[in-house]
């Protein structure tokens with residue numbers, strides 16, 4: 001049986017351990033069956049490249065006209081950069097400068113350009129909205145918004161439109177006392193705990 005796009009992307013994410021299935025405690029304190037470890041994506045460039053190849057095909061099939069791929073720092077830089085390289089486009093990243101998302105002065109070419117935004121994971125759309133604002137301030141046109149994973153499965157719209165994703169996965173988070181995995185006594189893991197400051 002032919003693998004669907006979703007299966008293909010899921011297996012690539014699992015291959016690089018960026019998507020873990022089990023029983024996890026999220027930073028919110030809620031429990032979930034799925035956990036994304038974004039850092040695993042950029043840790044294994046060869047695995048990331050296979051995912052980016054799928055994203056590039058998706059972008060190419062939309063036949064959009066643009067000059068730049070833009071991503072927010074830091075996690076999505078590698079993703080956007082590799083996408084731009086494969087598409088033969090320019091790349092720029094936005095970052096927080098004095099708390100506010102902005103482009104460094106060196107990215108002057110972004111002014112009045114046409115750009116697509118590439119981000120790793122869509123959760124609330126907060127950082128993508130900030131990139132949209134940055135591009136508008138530079139009078140750039142936004143030709144498309146792409147994410148590897150849409151954790152809201154299309155629920156979050158940006159600029160009134162759903163975001164294009166390789167993988168749309170509705171991640172349910174449960175209060176501990178309503179968690180089906182707790183009820184089944186599945187061992188609970190707290191990923192990334194060693195990263196957090198006490």
Ligand SMILES: [Zn+2]
Nearest residue numbers: 031179181182
């Ligand atoms: Zn639980």
